[in-house]
Amino acid sequence: KTVQEISYVDGTYTHDMSNCLMYATTPNVDMEDGVVNLSYHPLSTVLWFDVTAFKDNTLQDAQQTNFMITGIELEYTGTEGAIAGAFNYDVTNGKFIDFEEPYNKISVRLYDKSGTQELSHTVKAGEPLNFPIFLAPSDLDLNNLKITIHTDNGTFTKALSGTSNFKPGKIHKITLPKHTKTSEGWDVSKWMT
DSSP states (O other): OEEEEEEEEEEEEEEOOGOEEEEEEETTTTTTTTTOOOOEESSEEEEEEOOOOOOOOTGGGGSOEEEEEEEEEEEOOOOOOOSSEEEEEETTEEEEEEEEEEEEEEEEEEEETTSSBOOOOOOBBOOEEEEEEOSSOEEEGGGGGGEEEEETTEEEEEEESSSSSEEETTTEEEEEEEOOOSSSSSOGGGGOO
């Protein structure tokens, strides 16, 4: 989906797992059977982000850098492929075929438990917010992706970089640079993949 939701229910963030595409495969199924136990295989490429406010150990808790996330976007900047949309995939050989309706941007929104009221989330110093973004299952180059975090202190964008490609059916963890209110952008020296 081009818009993915995270709901805040009873003090916990719950991710909409309908974005995590899977397919069922069970070899040698006898069609005469009334019930078939299916084995599921993940199909989406999952990027699992950690974003944290910088914690200054010389400051009291009330003086720490906290910030509010109001929205998250992941954008694909490459010329071939996409990260969302209608696509074809051959489950017999695990090969991505092509997009019928390609999209290059996915937005992540936070909602209350009713799913109707959009929220913002306060990230406290030293406490990471973890969130997944589920992508269509094409092989993507990490260097063609950028993440944008909208906060109460401005919009921060980071082009992702690295040597490995993302693979379908795998979770790829990305730790974003620590956010500080005193900087206009993210400190590249703290960037890790």
